[in-house]
Amino acid sequence: MVIKRRKFQGVLNILSFNRHFYVIGLLVLVVIIIGLLLFESPMSWFIIIVSAFLYGLLMPLLVSAYVYDFSGYYDFDWLKKLNLMELKPKNIVNINAGFDETSFILKEKFPEAGLQVYDFYDSNQHTEPAIVRARKVSLVYPNTLQIKSDEIPLNDQSIDMIFLLSAAHEIRSHEEKVLFLKECHRICKLGGKVITVEHLRDVPNFFAFSIGFTHFFSRKAWEKAFQEAGFSSFAESKFTPFMSIFSCSP
Structure with missing residues (x-):
């Protein structure tokens, strides 16, 4: 589709x-x-x-x-710039916070790969009004499963590539974010990748969103969370001045 x-x-x-x-x-x-x-x-x-x-x-x-x-964000041409298409993953996971605009596109980009989609939205913890509204109009990829942010129902080192596309910032607590990333670390193969796309709490996003930029997290906060979750690499590339792509490996 x-x-x-x-x-x-x-x-x-x-x-x-x-x-x-x-x-x-x-x-x-x-x-x-x-x-x-x-x-x-x-x-x-x-x-x-x-x-x-x-x-x-x-x-x-x-x-x-x-x-x-x-900018071409939803064309996903930035995957090629990161050489992700060449990895030819067999198993992909896409995790969202209740609003999914990317799973069908990912399946189109990686037609030979198995794709499992998870939604970590928790109405008791993730209370942003924007997310509540977004969920009402979001497309749901077939067999999308609701999960807790600290429990992904997959075997250790079973996934080649995990996508967290403009979703992980909805986990507001640093402690919860680390537990979530630890689960991503656990299920990711040693040669696999966790691809995270986020706005940052930085100067360009301040001029773009003024006080609204506090909804995002700084590069330092993301790097700390990934390090505490056990990732050995943390690389950043920019997609427009307002978006960062983090590519991390266990």
Whole structure:
């Protein structure tokens, strides 16, 4: 099954899943504008404040459109740049946090490989409103299994490649993240790879998402988590200035 993405699907997803932020932001902006007009504030104040709010509301959408709709992220050509296609894996695992846009594409890219999909979403721990909304419209890959983040039902060293695509940051606790990565380490073959794609808590993402960049984790935090989970290698490559690809091996 090949999934054809709609035009601007990425930015529309961001807008839909995070609409509570935009509703609140617009309401606050209206209140501020009314206050500035009532108190006859200088035009310079009006321009600066309104511009700052519009920047905070529009820039995340522009960056999301660039990353998810125009950069080729969902074409998965970046797999070739990492030489992952040449590995010809026999067994692949794709793990998501309740929103899956990649499993059907991965199966298309690796048609000869067995693909198992897992969803670690826990409504008691992963309470972000955006994830709750995303789950309602997410496609479900056949035989996707619900799991706990610290328990993947697979044998030791049985998987060639594990994909964590814009999902692992939903595990907010460092301790839980390490336990999850330890499970990835356990099931990954010695010559295998864990491929993680994430926004980072860094300067480019601050300018893109302002305070929203705190939803992500720094490179240092990811490296520490992988090291504590027992991985021997941790390599980063950039996919656009706003996305990092971590390739790690046991």
